[in-house]
Amino acid sequence: xxxxxxxxxxxxxxxxxxxxxxxxEFVVAPGDFLAxxxxxxxxxxxxxxxxxxxxxxxxxxxxxxxxxPQDFTAHSRLGYLPxxxxxNAQGFPATVREIVASGRLPLKRFPKKLDADDWAxxxxxxxRLDIGHLAGRKIDRLSGGQRQRVFLARAMVAEAxxxxxxxxxxxxxxxxxxxxxxxxxDINREQGRSIVMVTHDSGSIGDYATTLLYIxxxxxxxxxxxxxxxxPAMTAYFGSHAQHLMCRQHGGACQ
Amino acid sequence: MIAELFAQATEALQFSFIxxxxxxxxxxxxxxxxxxxxxxxxxxxMIGDGLGHVSFGAIGLSLMLGLHPVYASIPVVLxxxxxxxxxxxxxxxQGDAAIGLxxxxxxxxxxxxxxxxxxxxxxxxxxxxxxxxxxxxxxVWLSLVLTVxxxxxxxxxxxxxxVIAFEEESAQVLxxxxxxxxxxxxxxxxxxxxxxxxxxxxxxxxSLIIMPGVAALRVASGFRSTLLLAVVFSLFSxxxxxxxxxxxxxxxxxxxxxxxxxxxxxxxLVGRLGERG
Numbered sequence: 179x180x181x182x183x184x185x186x187x188x189x190x191x192x193x194x195x196x197x198x199x200x201x202x203e204f205v206v207a208p209g210d211f212l213a214x215x216x217x218x219x220x221x222x223x224x225x226x227x228x229x230x231x232x233x234x235x236x237x238x239x240x241x242x243x244x245x246x247p248q249d250f251t252a253h254s255r256l257g258y259l260p261x262x263x264x265x266n267a268q269g270f271p272a273t274v275r276e277i278v279a280s281g282r283l284p285l286k287r288f289p290k291k292l293d294a295d296d297w298a299x300x301x302x303x304x305x306r307l308d309i310g311h312l313a314g315r316k317i318d319r320l321s322g323g324q325r326q327r328v329f330l331a332r333a334m335v336a337e338a339x340x341x342x343x344x345x346x347x348x349x350x351x352x353x354x355x356x357x358x359x360x361x362x363x364d365i366n367r368e369q370g371r372s373i374v375m376v377t378h379d380s381g382s383i384g385d386y387a388t389t390l391l392y393i394x395x396x397x398x399x400x401x402x403x404x405x406x407x408x409x410p411a412m413t414a415y416f417g418s419h420a421q422h423l424m425c426r427q428h429g430g431a432c433q
Numbered sequence: 434m435i436a437e438l439f440a441q442a443t444e445a446l447q448f449s450f451i452x453x454x455x456x457x458x459x460x461x462x463x464x465x466x467x468x469x470x471x472x473x474x475x476x477x478x479m480i481g482d483g484l485g486h487v488s489f490g491a492i493g494l495s496l497m498l499g500l501h502p503v504y505a506s507i508p509v510v511l512x513x514x515x516x517x518x519x520x521x522x523x524x525x526x527q528g529d530a531a532i533g534l535x536x537x538x539x540x541x542x543x544x545x546x547x548x549x550x551x552x553x554x555x556x557x558x559x560x561x562x563x564x565x566x567x568x569x570x571x572x573v574w575l576s577l578v579l580t581v582x583x584x585x586x587x588x589x590x591x592x593x594x595x596v597i598a599f600e601e602e603s604a605q606v607l608x609x610x611x612x613x614x615x616x617x618x619x620x621x622x623x624x625x626x627x628x629x630x631x632x633x634x635x636x637x638x639x640s641l642i643i644m645p646g647v648a649a650l651r652v653a654s655g656f657r658s659t660l661l662l663a664v665v666f667s668l669f670s671x672x673x674x675x676x677x678x679x680x681x682x683x684x685x686x687x688x689x690x691x692x693x694x695x696x697x698x699x700x701x702l703v704g705r706l707g708e709r710g
Contacts, residue, residue, distance in 0.1 A: 230606050253608030260602055270474060270599055271650055271659040280596045284608040289589045316654060332603075 180208045181244060183340045183372055184229060188238035191221070191228050197395070198224050202238070204391050204400040206340070206374055211366045213387035214376045220394045222376045223261050226344055229374075230258060243340075253284035257333030259326075261344040261376070267317050267325065274320070274328050275300055275313045281332035303335045307361070322349030327358075334365070341365070343375040355379070359386045438680055445679045453573050454565035454685070458632050458671040460576040461641070464583040464625045466667035469646035470660055471618060474598040476528065478646070480517060480619065481639035483532035483539070484626040487513035489635050490542030492560050497550040502560065503572065506627050513539065514623035518615060563634030563686040565675065576628050583621050587660070590614055595656055632671070633686030644693035645670065651697070651704035666696045 184206035191199040199221045206212050214222050227233045229240060231247030243252050275297075282296040304310045309327050312320065320328065326349050333341055343362075347355045363386045365371050377383050383390075384403050392399040392406070398415050399406055406412060445451050465481075472478045491509035492502040513535055520531035547557050587594065593614045596604040604611050622642070629638045645667035646659075653659035674689030681688075 227602075232602055232605060251608075253606065256606060258603060258606040260600070267599070269650060271653050272595070272599065272656045273654070276595070276656055277599065280592065280599070280607065283592055283596065286592075290592045292592070 182207050182241075183210075183243060184374070185241040186229070186238070189225075189228070189235055189240060190237040191224055191233065192236040193224075193233075197236075199228070199235075199393070200396050202393065202397045204397070206372055208339070208372060209366070209370055210389055211362070211373045211387045212375070212389045212391055213383045214374060214391050214393070215378070215380060215383070216393040216398075218378075222393065223344055225393065226342055226374070226376060230256070230342060254336050255339045256284075257281070257336065257338035257341040259329050259333045259341070259343045259346050261348075270317055272317050273313065274304070274309070274315050274317060277317050277328055278304060278331045278335055281335035285336055299335055299337075300331075303331045307331050307334075323351065323354055326350065338371070340372045340374070343373060345376050345378065347377065347379055355382070359383075362386060441680050442676050445676060450566050450568070451675065451679060453568045453570065454632070454675050455672065457568050457573045457576045457628070458565070458675055458689075459668055460573075460580040461625065461629050461632060462645075462667040462671040463664055464576075464580050464621070465629060465641040466645040466649075466663040467583055467587050467660060468618065468622050468625060469642040469644075469667075470649065470663050471594050471598050472622065473643060473646040473650065477521075477532075478643045479529060479532050479639060480514070480622060481626055481642035483517060483536040484510055484514055484623050485630070485635045485638040486536040486543075487539035488627055488630055488638075489557075489560065490539040490546070492630075493543035493546035493550075493557050496556055497546050502556075503627060503631070507624065510623045510627050511620055514619040515616070518619050522612070522615075560630055561635050562684060563630060563632050563637070565632055565685050568631050572628065572631060579621070579624050579628060583625070586617055586621060590617065594618070633689055637686045637690050640690045640693060641667070644690070644697055648693070648697040648700040651700040652707065666693065666700075670696060 182205040184204075186202050186204050189199060189202040190197060202225065204212075214225065216222050224233065228235050229242060229247060231242075231250050234248075240247050242250055243255055245252065279292055279296060279300045282292060282299060283290055285296075286292075301310065301313070304313050307327050307330060309324065309331065312324060312328070317325065317328065326346055330343070330346060333343070347358055350358055359382055362373060362375070366373050366386070366388075375383075375387070387403070389402055390399065390406050391397070392412065392415075394415070399409050399412050401409070446455075469478065469481075472480060488506050488510050491506035491513075494509065495502045495505035498505070517531050517535050520526045520534070521528040524531075526534070543557060593604070593609045596607055596609055597611050597614055601611050625642070626638050629641050633641055645663040648666050649659045649663035653662045670689050670693040674692045675685055677683065677692070678685040678688035
């Protein structure tokens with residue numbers, strides 16, 4: 179049986195005396211597309227950062243490819259698109275090509291040098307995400323949606339097995355969002371890569387994701403969409419009417 | 434008139450103190466420009482100012498203890514740079530506040546020691562404005578070593594510095610040892626600041642770090658070209674500044690800063706024209 183990519187048990191995160199997350203238990207198996215859902219401020223991005231070792235946890239256990247996040251070394255197996263990607267993008271003197279190429283660094287050893295294969299991989303991913311024409315453009319000359327595609331390209335360019343995406347569709351218009359989800363579905367189903375995606379887009383995600391983790395500081399639900407719609411815990415959390423509306427938005431995934 | 438100035442400039446180049454100033458100035462200019470681009474992009478450029486002020490306290494202490502003001506300041510300023518990094522990192526103090534706090538303590542320490550010790554006030558305050566006449570051969574050698582270290586750091590850690598400057602969080606996920614690279618960056622900055630003090634003085638030391646990078650960012654299109662252009666602006670500012678200050682009997686540090694500022698204005702103009710075009 180293949181090893182789970184992510185294993186979380188009894189995870190709690192405390193920041194400044196406040197418990198942000200408490201008692202989370204879930205796994206991400208190879209091929210999973212996990213939607214991480216919950217209200218604003220429920221701890222979704224905190225969870226993602228905790229899994230990536232960017233912030234410490236106060237209790238429980240996290241294994242990422244069998245390693246603890248603090249001692250993690252398999253960076254080339256991970257791709258990450260942060261919620262606010264490119265914090266310093268304004269006025270930053272780099273082209274799209276240079277930004278995307280930095281996604282190949284986990285494959286390099288000191289002293290890191292990019293070679294012809296790396297640049298070919300950059301051109302290939304840019305073409306696949308339909309942004310090849312932006313390759314020579316400065317990053318701060320792009321729209322929010324274009325930038326999001328660039329950062330997704332950076333997350334994907336090393337052919338990582340597991341992608342962590344934090345609200346990747348927040349800057350996209352509805353049409354672009356749909357094609358973006360279709361592209362993620364291809365990445366997940368055709369290429370077999372696993373995805374963990376934070377999203378508020380409950381209306382679409384049921385069509386693409388395979389599992390759902392609903393948190394509101396504690397874990398409300400973890401399982402498949404069909405289980406989600408009939409989960410007593412979700413009914414208790416939402417009230418049956420609200421749950422029904424959310425399930426209907428999932429395009430029949432709950433039927 | 435021009436021929437006369439040219440003759441005077443040629444004559445100036447015969448003096449060993451001008452030669453040492455040009456040599457040390459050129460080396461420091463390269464270091465400042467390279468480090469400055471990364472510091473400006475990381476919104477951490479005022480660290481030069483903060484460390485300059487720490488060196489004021491350190492020089493005060495050195496003078497009081499009868500030690501060499503520049504060499505004895507180096508370990509103190511290195512510690513100051515690590516302290517700022519620690520405050521702005523794990524202690525969670527905002528970067529600019531961490532620099533401001535350390536900067537104030539540096540000046541206060543210098544003033545306190547000057548008040549207690551007395552007798553060396555004139556020496557201490559001379560460091561505020563720099564004095565290229567007193568650059569020693571040892572300081573030129575130290576500047577050479579520093580510049581080689583900075584160049585090696587930029588070449589060997591180019592990609593790491595690039596991603597950290599762009600976004601530290603993603604850099605860590607990309608497997609970059611951000612804390613180690615940041616430590617290298619601030620330690621190089623600390624050394625650069627101490628060695629720059631003779632040239633422009635404590636009060637203007639941050640300008641050598643900030644101005645060439647800011648000017649290059651207005652006009653360069655890629656990351657490598659920004660670094661290269663910042664070095665060019667920085668070198669010409671130091672060369673023109675030292676010669677003009679000698680010819681017109683002006684303060685060297687201030688003249689270098691003015692030349693840097695003219696480069697910045699020119700870059701601003703070219704950048705605006707480029708945007709319209």
